[in-house]
Amino acid sequence: MPTVAEVLVAALAEHGVTQVWGVVGDALNPVTDAIHQEQRIEWMGVRHEEAGAFAAGAQAQLTGRLGVCMGTVGPGSIHLLNGLYDAKKSHAPVLAICGQVPRAEIGSDFFQEVDNEVLFSDVAVFHATVSSPEQLPDLVEQAGNAALQGRGVSVLTLPGDVGGLEVPKGTAVPRFVTDQPAVPPEEGALWRAAAVINAAGAVTMLVGCGARDARAEVLAVAERLGAPMIVTLKGKEGLEDDNPYEVGQSGLLGNHASAVAFDGCDLLLMVGTDFPYKEFYPDGKVVVQVDAVGGHIGRRHPVDHAVVGDSRLTLAALLPLLEQKPDRALLDKARSAYDAWRERQRRLTDPGYERRPRGILRRKVENPDDRVRPELLAAAVDRHAAGDAVFTVDTGMAATWLARFVRMRDRRRLLGSFNLGSMANAMPQALGAQALDRGRQVVAFCGDGGLSMLLGDLLTAVAHDLPVKLVVFDNGSLGMVRLEMEQAGLAAYGTRLVNPDLARVAEAIGMTGIRVEDPHAVDGAVLAALEQDGPVLLDVLTNPDEIAVPPKPTLEQGWGFAIAKTKEFLESSD
Ligand SMILES: Cc1ncc(C[n+]2csc(CCOP(=O)(O)OP(=O)(O)O)c2C)c(N)n1
Numbered sequence: 129m130p131t132v133a134e135v136l137v138a139a140l141a142e143h144g145v146t147q148v149w150g151v152v153g154d155a156l157n158p159v160t161d162a163i164h165q166e167q168r169i170e171w172m173g174v175r176h177e178e179a180g181a182f183a184a185g186a187q188a189q190l191t192g193r194l195g196v197c198m199g200t201v202g203p204g205s206i207h208l209l210n211g212l213y214d215a216k217k218s219h220a221p222v223l224a225i226c227g228q229v230p231r232a233e234i235g236s237d238f239f240q241e242v243d244n245e246v247l248f249s250d251v252a253v254f255h256a257t258v259s260s261p262e263q264l265p266d267l268v269e270q271a272g273n274a275a276l277q278g279r280g281v282s283v284l285t286l287p288g289d290v291g292g293l294e295v296p297k298g299t300a301v302p303r304f305v306t307d308q309p310a311v312p313p314e315e316g317a318l319w320r321a322a323a324v325i326n327a328a329g330a331v332t333m334l335v336g337c338g339a340r341d342a343r344a345e346v347l348a349v350a351e352r353l354g355a356p357m358i359v360t361l362k363g364k365e366g367l368e369d370d371n372p373y374e375v376g377q378s379g380l381l382g383n384h385a386s387a388v389a390f391d392g393c394d395l396l397l398m399v400g401t402d403f404p405y406k407e408f409y410p411d412g413k414v415v416v417q418v419d420a421v422g423g424h425i426g427r428r429h430p431v432d433h434a435v436v437g438d439s440r441l442t443l444a445a446l447l448p449l450l451e452q453k454p455d456r457a458l459l460d461k462a463r464s465a466y467d468a469w470r471e472r473q474r475r476l477t478d479p480g481y482e483r484r485p486r487g488i489l490r491r492k493v494e495n496p497d498d499r500v501r502p503e504l505l506a507a508a509v510d511r512h513a514a515g516d517a518v519f520t521v522d523t524g525m526a527a528t529w530l531a532r533f534v535r536m537r538d539r540r541r542l543l544g545s546f547n548l549g550s551m552a553n554a555m556p557q558a559l560g561a562q563a564l565d566r567g568r569q570v571v572a573f574c575g576d577g578g579l580s581m582l583l584g585d586l587l588t589a590v591a592h593d594l595p596v597k598l599v600v601f602d603n604g605s606l607g608m609v610r611l612e613m614e615q616a617g618l619a620a621y622g623t624r625l626v627n628p629d630l631a632r633v634a635e636a637i638g639m640t641g642i643r644v645e646d647p648h649a650v651d652g653a654v655l656a657a658l659e660q661d662g663p664v665l666l667d668v669l670t671n672p673d674e675i676a677v678p679p680k681p682t683l684e685q686g687w688g689f690a691i692a693k694t695k696e697f698l699e700s701s702d
């Protein structure tokens with residue numbers, strides 16, 4: 129008879145899982161042994177379980193199937209938590225298989241014992257302990273289905289003496305329900321939305337990743353309404369390329385054209401977006417929101433007319449009800465603002481460009497040792513990366529540079545910790561993406577703070593032959609926090625990072641390491657890194673003083689900046 133562990137692993141393989149991520153040990157040994165025997169699944173040993181959870185979450189987001197990670201009893205499972213929270217908040221179906229002390233010891237405060245029920249209660253949509261082989265296949269099916277249908281994390285806890293037990297004769301291999309039918313809109317809601325849109329003057333669209341599969345419909349509605357379109361960071365995939373209505377992002381990493389589009393409209397049409405930053409929404413507009421999840425309606429900004437429904441189905445049904453709007457003045461205005469902004473940005477990507485001071489936020493960028501502008505690096509990667517590259521990006525300034533300079537053209541994909549906002553996600557997510565297809569280009573935009581947080585898992589790229597390209601924006605600083613502090617008028621205390629030569633670290637680990645200090649060497653180095661067959665770490669010393677100007681810089685931010693700079697100057701001259 130097969131064991132509990134063997135049946136569980138067979139179910140994962142049948143479902144299409146190709147890797148399981150984690151650190152081996154104790155209660156999980158029967159599972160790793162079953163994986164060892166299963167040709168279709170590769171065991172991906174990581175150095176820190178958090179990296180395994182991020183990798184599994186990345187795989188789930190790219191494939192729509194379960195991503196799977198494992199943590200041993202107690203601390204091994206605790207280490208998974210941050211990556212699992214990221215999966216939860218990214219709506220990624222992830223199964224975590226966690227060890228537990230043997231059944232007879234449960235509740236006795238045994239060595240390493242933690243209460244997984246409590247530990248995972250906030251992060252998991254489903255948690256259960258397998259306490260007898262008779263619970264299969266049902267319990268495993270419930271765990272998988274809860275994750276897939278609830279788009280979240282399921283945790284199966286396996287006590288040390290259970291994985292190796294044989295299942296009763298005739299136990300079927302668990303199977304998972306993968307169908308996710310799209311929700312059609314209600315007729316009445318559609319008519320009401322169409323009526324207010326037809327009655328309104330200028331319309332601006334705010335489009336997010338919920339409309340990723342509705343590209344044709346989104347473009348057709350924008351054309352009918354002559355509407356400028358603000359695309360969220362997560363909506364870049366599939367929506368920004370070759371889109372004559374697009375005016376970039378809003379939010380801190382956004383640009384001025386988004387503010388023009390927001391301010392100038394009479395009606396805001398939100399599609400498939402849960403864009404969270406309330407302060408960037410325009411006041412006093414009629415708001416129509418289309419979202420497949422009813423619970424998302426109105427939670428970021430007051431909504432006048434809601435349509436609950438899948439973006440593609442809803443826009444396809446809405447289009448015939450919409451009248452052509454003849455006035456394209458707002459679209460033209462927002463697009464010219466966008467073009468002018470992009471042209472200014474493009475100048476920053478020239479290695480010889482010197483920015484001149486203008487206004488309070490546009491102080492002359494101090495670049496005494498000619499450090500590389502992050503904009504220049506991001507633009508070079510955009511130029512040379514493949515049309516089907518998978519990008520991952522750390523939380524921090526790297527996200528701004530990616531948002532502004534990397535176009536999600538062709539079949540490019542983008543992963544980040546966009547809802548949890550954790551650091552250290554980009555490298556392990558890249559490992560997950562790369563393991564799915566070692567022939568596809570996978571490029572991680574890493575902060576030096578982010579990369580060093582899970583640095584040990586550079587070893588995983590080498591050990592498992594994952595040719596990831598890690599681009600490190602090495603500004604010697606927790607840059608985003610530094611900017612935050614300075615805008616608030618605080619000295620940037622605690623933000624400096626003392627880094628080693630990360631390219632030499634990479635070399636010692638067995639990767640190719642390339643260090644760049646000269647702006648003129650960036651382009652060649654990026655090309656060389658991307659052309660390498662194996663894993664590469666490109667360590668680029670970027671200018672820590674580079675700032676990103678938000679769509680509408682406020683006077684307070686400007687004053688804060690000036691005050692912070694004075695404080696820093698006084699402190700440094702002690
Ligand atoms: C796990 C975690 N710890 C702390 C933070 C707060 N935080 C957000 S961005 C950031 C700095 C990131 O620094 P780095 O990775 O070097 O990127 P940079 O902004 O310098 O480009 C910090 C500390 C966080 N988001 N996640």
Ligand SMILES: [Mg+2]
Nearest residue numbers: 576577605607
């Ligand atoms: Mg940094």
